[in-house]
Amino acid sequence: MHVGLQHYLAVSMILFCLGLLGVILRRNLLVIYMSLELMLNAANLALVSFSRFNDKLDGQVLVFFIITVAAAEVAVGLALIVALFRKRQSAHVEDLTSMKL
C-alpha cells in the first residue's frame, strides 16, 4: 500500500495519544515532562507531513518555532522541578499536592 498523508497522520495521532496517556497515568514529574515532549513531537510530525503534501513550507517554519519554544519550556520546567525538589525532596506528583511551599 502506497504511503500517503494518511499514514503519517496516523503515526502522529497514535504518538500524541501515547504522550497524553503518559501525562495522565505516570506520576513521576520527569516522565510526565518527557511525555509532554512526545506530544509536541507528534504535533511536529503532523505539521511537517501537511507541509510536504500541500507543497508549502509554512508548516516547516512553524515546526522550527515549536522546537525553539519546546527547548525554552524544557529549560524553565526543569529549573522549576529542581527548585521544587530542593524544598520537598520528592519528584512524585502525589507528594506535591499543596500549593504552599
Next chain:
Amino acid sequence: MEQINNLISGGAVTDLLFYVFAALTLLCGLLVIANPFSRNPVTSAMFLVLTIISMSGLFLLLHAFFLAAVQILVYAGAVIVLFIFVIMLLDLKEEQRRRIRFFGLFAGLLSVGIVFSIFIKCLSSAKLATEAPANAHDGETYALGKLLFTNYTLPFEIVSVLLLVAMIGVILLSKKKLE
C-alpha cells in the same frame, strides 16, 4: 545526488523505510511511558532519544532535511542532556510502586479513548492526498531560510526574545536563595 533524490522520492524503498521508522517511533514512544522492565526515569530518557532519532528519519522521508538535523541537534543534543543531567542531579531512586488508584486509571483511559476516537473519526472522514507532489523545492533549506527571514521575521525576533527571557528566568529560578 540525482540517484539519492530518486531513491528518497517514491518507490518501494521509501515505503519500507516509512514502516520501519514509524514502527520504531511508536515502539520507543510506548517504552517511554510504560516500560515493563524498569521504572527508572533514565531508561525513559534513553527511549525518548530513540523516538526522536527515528522521528528525524521520518522527517528525512518528508524532505525536511534541515528540520531533521535541527531535531537531532536540539532534542537529542540539548533537551535529553538536560533531562539526564537533572535526573543525575536529583539522584532519583527507582520509582517504587505505589497503590494504583483504579478511578484515576479508569478516568485516564476513558479520556484518552475519547480523544483517540475523535482523531479516528476526523482521519476517516477527511479526503487526504495520497500522492506527494513532485520535488518542487530543490534547495529546501534555502527556501526555508528565505521564508524565515522574509514572511516570518517578526515571529523570529519574538522567539529570540523568548529565549532570552527563558534564560534569565532559569538563572533566577536556580539561584539558591530567592530575594
